[in-house]
Amino acid sequence: MVARDLSSLDPGRRDRLLRLAAAELAERGLEHASLNRVVTALGMSKSSFYHHVGSRQALVEAVIDAFGTRLVEIIEPPSRQALRADFWGEITALAERLLQAGEQDEVFWQLGRMWHDPATSADGDGLRRWLTDVVDVGREVGAIGRDLPADLQVRMSAAVITSLDAWGVHAPSRDARELLPAQVAALRRLLAPTETA
Known part of the structure; x- marks a missing residue:
């Protein structure tokens, strides 16, 4: 599942969302990560989050896609x-x-x-x-x-x-x-x- 509409977010806000999600997922793992912590830290409503992202798995894929692509370019x-x-x-x-x-x-x-x-x-x-x-x-x-x-x-x-x-x-x-x-x-x-x- 691909994130629904992250492209409609301001680029700075999208990057912050993906970085907050990466930190949460890396620290706690997928099963124990709290989307509420990510949403709260970003100052976004849950409904807005789900409108843009869709699901926890879509968020994981968006993080991996965004930063994985950057990493390959860098290395x-x-x-x-x-x-x-x-x-x-x-x-x-x-x-x-x-x-x-x-x-x-x-x-x-x-x-x-x-x-x-x-x-x-x-x-x-x-x-x-x-x-x-x-x-x-x-x-x-x-x-x-x-x-x-x-x-x-x-x-x-x-x-x-x-x-x-x-x-x-x-x-x-x-x-x-x-x-x-x-x-x-x-x-x-x-x-x-x-x-x-």
Whole structure:
């Protein structure tokens, strides 16, 4: 379900609504979030809220759509050409940009917490599609081994990245920053070509 008519809200008010909702959903989870707190903090009536948003699930989708789109624009996932030129350098730079986005705007940490809340039903298909492309390039340039099937490498990568991200969005930023190189190194070891004697 898509939010009914958020576009009719003043852009500043719409952004405030989505930020308040992101904070509430990230802190309490979908099942325990209070729309009343969001509506009260915004100074909006319940009837106006439901006119513009429609439902709790529509609000979740509006938050994920608005800030997810911004996040992708900010982190600029590397192209296939860039990955071919410097595979692990590009992956490391992407992880750094993701961390910087959260450090510069708390809403991206909140978005991550929402994404990992099972009740929000976050769709991991986009991540898996992107990883399929990344693994394909990595295998092509020899940065990723060919000893396992590519689809298994995609699943393993998705599981590890999801675990690292779930930890990272709850960790203090300082810890996430200090451990970023080790996290990328762990993923690299997982996918590294098998050394032959």
